[in-house]
Amino acid sequence: MNQSDTTEPMIRLDRVSKVYPGQSSPAVAELSLDIARGEVLVLVGPSGCGKSTTLRLINRMIEPSNGRIIFDGEDVTGVNPDLLRRRIGYVIQQIGLFPHMTIADNVATVPRLLGWKKDKIRARVDELLDMVGLEPNVYRDRYPKELSGGQAQRCGVARALGADPEVLLMDEPFGAIDPITRDRLQNEFLRLQSELKKTIVFVTHDIDEAMKMGDRIAILKESSQIAQLDKPEHILAYPVDDFVDDFIGSGSTLKGLSFERVRDLELSPYPMIRHNAGHAQARRVLDEAPQRWLLVLDDMDRPLRWVNDSHLDRTDRPLRDLGHPVRAKVEPNATLHDTLEAMLTSMAGCACVIDKRGSLQGVVEIEALTDVIRRLRANARKHYEDENGQSQPTGTPS
Amino acid sequence: MSGITNWFEYVGDRWSDVWGASWDHLMLVIQVMIVATVLSVAVGVAVRNNATLRNIALGVAGILITIPSLALFTIFIPIVGLGFKPAFIALLLYAILPILRNTITGLREVDPNVLESARGMGLNGTQRLIRVQLPLAWPVILAGIRVSTLITTGFAAIATLVAGPGLGIFIKDGLRRLGLPLSMESVWTGTIFTILLALALDLVLSTIGRFTTSRGVR
Numbered sequence: 079m080n081q082s083d084t085t086e087p088m089i090r091l092d093r094v095s096k097v098y099p100g101q102s103s104p105a106v107a108e109l110s111l112d113i114a115r116g117e118v119l120v121l122v123g124p125s126g127c128g129k130s131t132t133l134r135l136i137n138r139m140i141e142p143s144n145g146r147i148i149f150d151g152e153d154v155t156g157v158n159p160d161l162l163r164r165r166i167g168y169v170i171q172q173i174g175l176f177p178h179m180t181i182a183d184n185v186a187t188v189p190r191l192l193g194w195k196k197d198k199i200r201a202r203v204d205e206l207l208d209m210v211g212l213e214p215n216v217y218r219d220r221y222p223k224e225l226s227g228g229q230a231q232r233c234g235v236a237r238a239l240g241a242d243p244e245v246l247l248m249d250e251p252f253g254a255i256d257p258i259t260r261d262r263l264q265n266e267f268l269r270l271q272s273e274l275k276k277t278i279v280f281v282t283h284d285i286d287e288a289m290k291m292g293d294r295i296a297i298l299k300e301s302s303q304i305a306q307l308d309k310p311e312h313i314l315a316y317p318v319d320d321f322v323d324d325f326i327g328s329g330s331t332l333k334g335l336s337f338e339r340v341r342d343l344e345l346s347p348y349p350m351i352r353h354n355a356g357h358a359q360a361r362r363v364l365d366e367a368p369q370r371w372l373l374v375l376d377d378m379d380r381p382l383r384w385v386n387d388s389h390l391d392r393t394d395r396p397l398r399d400l401g402h403p404v405r406a407k408v409e410p411n412a413t414l415h416d417t418l419e420a421m422l423t424s425m426a427g428c429a430c431v432i433d434k435r436g437s438l439q440g441v442v443e444i445e446a447l448t449d450v451i452r453r454l455r456a457n458a459r460k461h462y463e464d465e466n467g468q469s470q471p472t473g474t475p476s
Numbered sequence: 477m478s479g480i481t482n483w484f485e486y487v488g489d490r491w492s493d494v495w496g497a498s499w500d501h502l503m504l505v506i507q508v509m510i511v512a513t514v515l516s517v518a519v520g521v522a523v524r525n526n527a528t529l530r531n532i533a534l535g536v537a538g539i540l541i542t543i544p545s546l547a548l549f550t551i552f553i554p555i556v557g558l559g560f561k562p563a564f565i566a567l568l569l570y571a572i573l574p575i576l577r578n579t580i581t582g583l584r585e586v587d588p589n590v591l592e593s594a595r596g597m598g599l600n601g602t603q604r605l606i607r608v609q610l611p612l613a614w615p616v617i618l619a620g621i622r623v624s625t626l627i628t629t630g631f632a633a634i635a636t637l638v639a640g641p642g643l644g645i646f647i648k649d650g651l652r653r654l655g656l657p658l659s660m661e662s663v664w665t666g667t668i669f670t671i672l673l674a675l676a677l678d679l680v681l682s683t684i685g686r687f688t689t690s691r692g693v694r
């Protein structure tokens with residue numbers, strides 16, 4: 079499962095500790111962590127557990143008390159920190175745009191430090207503004223105070239990407255933004271990352287954000303001790319201890335369903351019939367099936383009505399006018415979370431899977447979901463049992 | 477009415493003296509302000525990150541302005557003699573506090589998050605100072621320079637007591653001949669031209685401020 083087994087990690091923390099002067103307990107204690115190339119690793123944990131400290135150790139904003147930091151195969155514990163930081167994008171919650179500089183000048187900061195040519199810088203600035211969704215002609219010459227919070231944070235991301243660093247460090251980048259804008263920024267960020275494939279260390283204290291953004295998640299306890307490090311779906315399906323269980327909170331099973339898609343389900347047969355069939359035939363189909371509801375389809379196989387036994391007593395009306403309309407429809411790439419939501423609103427307690435044209439592909443019943451949940455749990459448990467004896471259940475390379 | 481007419485006549489008759497004294501006054505103030513600004517900003521930059529040094533610098537500058545002005549103008553005479561020099565030194569010592577205090581305040585008021593992100597992008601200490609801290613502190617520093625310039629322009633009228641240059645000569649003459657004809661006209665000449673000079677300098681400084689302060693922090 080661990081990518082670091084096959085390729086060299088982009089960042090390796092090797093038993094890194096940080097004790098702030100005058101503090102009795104370390105903010106980070108003997109942390110070892112590999113961050114693979116191109117992955118988003120989320121550090122999540124309660125306030126004060128050392129997330130920001132850990133992040134700032136990577137670009138040496140804070141000097142480690144102990145241990146080594148290996149960046150792209152090179153021990154950077156002793157290099158010039160300013161040169162190191164120009165290779166690492168850094169985004170903080172408060173953004174910290176330079177208020178006296180235009181957006182273009184802000185974004186151009188690192189390229190200028192690196193001595194790029196003027197033309198190249200100008201082209202790069204426009205490219206970046208475009209990338210983060212700020213129309214260059216509109217925003218290039220504005221000042222930070224002329225931006226909304228969301229726009230300022232986009233600008234902060236553009237600035238961090240200035241000289242195309244391989245690594246981005248982000249400390250609660252969307253923490254101070256309203257929920258709707260945050261959701262949009264998260265989605266844009268994920269889209270951007272699917273193109274850029276940067277190595278990203280992302281700090282948050284919001285477990286839902288962690289689940290959404292992370293390829294892997296490190297759940298930290300105090301002094302940056304890793305409680306569990308794994309893919310979000312594994313953590314949800316198999317929290318290793320009470321701390322993790324408490325931290326991911328109630329409803330983790332439901333959250334886990336967000337990582338599974340309808341198209342991966344094996345759908346069992348469901349009783350169905352065309353709308354122009356007779357009542358007798360309909361009753362026969364329903365009687366032969368274990369289900370209590372019959373699905374009526376139109377000529378194009380599009381689901382029309384849910385019909386049950388008592389509805390079929392009304393022989394005076396055609397099948398297409400009986401029962402209840404079908405509302406719960408999902409497409410194959412819908413998540414199981416959305417599917418479950420649709421099922422809960424459905425008369426029959428089922429969701430119809432339809433293709434682009436609306437034709438039925440199958441019916442999802444609640445048993446299909448419980449099967450998935452059972453399988454997820456079993457897989458996650460197996461994943462940890464397989465690793466037993468070789469390494470920690472946290473997945474940390476020893 | 478006749479008082480004002482008389483005054484205009486008085487100034488008209490001595491226009492070249494008035495002009496000469498104003499010019500000398502202006503030159504004295506400008507030289508003091510240039511040296512005071514460079515010195516105060518340099519000290520402010522040097523002590524900005526150290527609470528003890530900051531307090532020492534501000535304490536010393538504070539003590540300087542509590543020295544009675546008559547004394548401050550005279551105590552340097554044994555060392556540098558009469559004329560421009562003792563006046564220059566005395567005015568310089570007075571001019572420091574407002575600029576120093578505003579430099580320190582301005583530098584320390586820079587948003588720590590801005591400095592954090594500057595450091596995070598790999599600006600070294602000097603680059604942070606020159607590209608971020610000083611430009612952001614500049615409006616505050618300039619406000620200090622303006623206050624200091626007003627004070628210096630007024631105080632420069634005392635320079636005449638140590639045989640220094642400037643408009644103070646008219647005030648001193650008037651005082652000496654108090655009660656005699658044209659004594660008050662003389663005092664008014666020194667006073668009004670000093671005020672005009674101060675206002676003109678302030679106007680120049682505020683114009684400089686407009687052109688040297690980024691639109692983003694105005």
Ligand SMILES: Nc1ncnc2c1ncn2[C@@H]1O[C@H](COP(=O)(O)OP(=O)(O)OP(=O)(O)O)[C@@H](O)[C@H]1O
Pocket residue numbers: 098099101105124125126127128129130131132283
């Ligand atoms: N500059 C500092 N000097 C001394 N102690 C510090 C310093 N910065 C952080 N600490 C301490 O180190 C510990 C970890 O702090 P850190 O900022 O890394 O936590 P965090 O996980 O980022 O918390 P939050 O979610 O609240 O941002 C805390 O106990 C904090 O009080």
Ligand SMILES: [Mg+2]
Pocket residue numbers: 129130131249
């Ligand atoms: Mg933090």
